[in-house]
Amino acid sequence: MFTTVLVANRGEVALRIARTCRELGLRTVAVYSTADRDSAVVRFADRAVRIGPPQARGSYLHVPSVIEAAIATGAEAVHPGYGFLSEDPDFAEICEANGLTFIGPPPRVIEQLGDKAMARTLMAGAGLPVLPGSTGALATPGDAKETAQRVGYPVILKAVAGGGGRGMAVVRSEEGLLPAYHSTRAHARAVFGDERVYLERFIEDARHIEVQVVCDRHGAAVHLGERDCSVQRRHQKLIEESPAPNLPQELRERMCQAAVRGALAVGYVGAATFEFVLTPDHRFYLMEVNCRLQVEHPVTEMVTGIDLVREQITVAAGRPLSFRQDEVRPRGVAVECRVNAEDPARGFAPTPGLLTEFVPPGGPFVRVDTHAYPGWLVGPDYDSLLAKTVVWAPDRAQALARMDRALSEFRIDGPAVRTTGAFLREALARPEFRAGTHTTGLVARMTEEPVATGR
Numbered sequence: 001m002f003t004t005v006l007v008a009n010r011g012e013v014a015l016r017i018a019r020t021c022r023e024l025g026l027r028t029v030a031v032y033s034t035a036d037r038d039s040a041v042v043r044f045a046d047r048a049v050r051i052g053p054p055q056a057r058g059s060y061l062h063v064p065s066v067i068e069a070a071i072a073t074g075a076e077a078v079h080p081g082y083g084f085l086s087e088d089p090d091f092a093e094i095c096e097a098n099g100l101t102f103i104g105p106p107p108r109v110i111e112q113l114g115d116k117a118m119a120r121t122l123m124a125g126a127g128l129p130v131l132p133g134s135t136g137a138l139a140t141p142g143d144a145k146e147t148a149q150r151v152g153y154p155v156i157l158k159a160v161a162g163g164g165g166r167g168m169a170v171v172r173s174e175e176g177l178l179p180a181y182h183s184t185r186a187h188a189r190a191v192f193g194d195e196r197v198y199l200e201r202f203i204e205d206a207r208h209i210e211v212q213v214v215c216d217r218h219g220a221a222v223h224l225g226e227r228d229c230s231v232q233r234r235h236q237k238l239i240e241e242s243p244a245p246n247l248p249q250e251l252r253e254r255m256c257q258a259a260v261r262g263a264l265a266v267g268y269v270g271a272a273t274f275e276f277v278l279t280p281d282h283r284f285y286l287m288e289v290n291c292r293l294q295v296e297h298p299v300t301e302m303v304t305g306i307d308l309v310r311e312q313i314t315v316a317a318g319r320p321l322s323f324r325q326d327e328v329r330p331r332g333v334a335v336e337c338r339v340n341a342e343d344p345a346r347g348f349a350p351t352p353g354l355l356t357e358f359v360p361p362g363g364p365f366v367r368v369d370t371h372a373y374p375g376w377l378v379g380p381d382y383d384s385l386l387a388k389t390v391v392w393a394p395d396r397a398q399a400l401a402r403m404d405r406a407l408s409e410f411r412i413d414g415p416a417v418r419t420t421g422a423f424l425r426e427a428l429a430r431p432e433f434r435a436g437t438h439t440t441g442l443v444a445r446m447t448e449e450p451v452a453t454g455r
Contacts, residue, residue: 001317002076002101003027007041008066009081012371012388013293014041017079020309024109024301029073031066033059041373054381062085065090068247077101077316079309083383086292087114087163103316105270105291112266113289117160117198122287126265128258131277131285133200144181144199151201151304157181160196163290165235167191170202176294179207203285205439206320207278208232209244211259212300214308215268216315223256224300224308228276231427233348233443238420239427240296241335242303243377245396245436248282255284261287271297271312295338295388298367302334302392333399334392337407337424340384344423344447352380353416365392365402378417385410386419396436404428 005021006029009012018028019043036052042048049069052059056322059065060370061084070078073356078100080086086104089111095102104110117136124130133152137160137211138144148155148171157180159167168190169180178441179198212224228244229237243252260273297308306328311321342348355376360368370387372378378386389406393399408427427446 001026001314003317004029004032004046004073004075005077005079005103005313006066006070006073006075007045007079007081007102008060008085009079009083010036010039010041010060010371010382012369012385013081013083013295014039016045016369017081017309017369018045020307020313021079024310024313026066026313027297029069029075031060031069035377035382038376040373049073054379056084056381063094065086066091067094067100071098075100077103077313079103079313080292082292082295086113088289089114101316103270103312105268105272109266109268110291113272113291114163115160115161116158116288117196119289119301120198120286122266123262126262128262128274128286129284131200131203131287134198137196137198138181139182141178144177144197144286145174148177148431151199154204155199156201156202157184157195157197157199159192160198161186161192161194163288164189165232165237167197168235178204178382186426194248200268203277203279205280205441207244207438208237208275208287208440209247209255209278209284210273210275210294212294212297212308213259213263213268213272213274214311214315214321215263215270215272216321217269217318218320219261219264220321220324221263221268222323223260224304224322225308225330226252226255227296227299229296230438230440231433231442232440235449236337237296238340238424238443239335239337239394240299241399242299243330243331243333251282251284256282258286262286269313270278271308273327295385296336298369298388298390299336302365302367302390303330303332304328305331306429332392332394333396334390335399335403336390337403337408337428338385338420339387339389339407339412339424340420341378341386341417342384342420345418346418347447348420350380350384351416351418352378352384354378355412355414355417357411357413358386359387359405359409359411360387363402363406365410366406400428400434427452 051065104401
């Protein structure tokens, strides 16, 4: 086992990783930008190293600074969290070249699955169902037009190097295809440094179901059940829960086994998430594989009692998984709501500013992953996530009641700050959500009406 781990991230996930490291008896090194010098993880970690300016490209994404901090502090391993460098195969290779263990899958696997078009081909070869679409990146506008005619409208264009709900455009008719093709390529080039895009059939009123898988270096691959992530804005998740409601057991087992089969096919190591789209008639198709910890991993931890970060660290150190498939016995229902510094009434626009009040909820079976506190400045340079509120209960009705109570207790204030709290409570109260029949179109339908807003 390592003695020191550098956490190459910020915010709530950096603090969450550092806490598990401490439970394992490991020293932690935090890296931070000048904007994050007063962050919670800087105070919590054993060492903290400033690596650059507020702009991520000069700090959290600046590989030489991160590597230099690891070497200078005697770190033996690097945990990338999610976002930033977590799915960068070059960073994983550079870690290894400098004698650092990258806590994640091998660089080759990240490269294969990070290329969404290549991942489609690999997973189809492993027997996983994929949506009709292009077999690789679209070479020309003509390819886009021909593929869309073949699979039928509506279609969705996606960045090959995309992730996190970015780099996508839904096209409902041939008239909109070429403008969307060019704008998606431009966006992909600006955000990901890779302008390649591919195309798939777009499923209306679908559900977004994902399966958590963990694998070790000894050939074991185990699934930890599924999560429903259908409540989304701009293809980015707001509410997640496990298990997925109204999912037939036979279908659940087929999806979970498909994810395990896909992980084994590429020699995966660590935590992976297989994301599926589920049609109204219960057909499922793979969308993508995320080679990292997910923002919503706490709901899986709450129902299984398994610390996913602990497994990531011990697997990276060469140890086998601490459990077998028949020892995974999910209990109850867990729900997570992302409280973001955003104004739903203005299209979920970010609302940076000083937090004059920040009091999270508590009580039985309530977990709040956050880095915020009174006096913290929510800056414009990073993700708007303030806190992940997670609850557990023996059944879904009790879990939803507990979540509503927890969100009602949150006290967040600041001259300019608005949050998604009231909107989340409204979403939880919608009849289709209460019935577990909601789809990825829920938020769009809600925003056609007067939108809840608040602090």
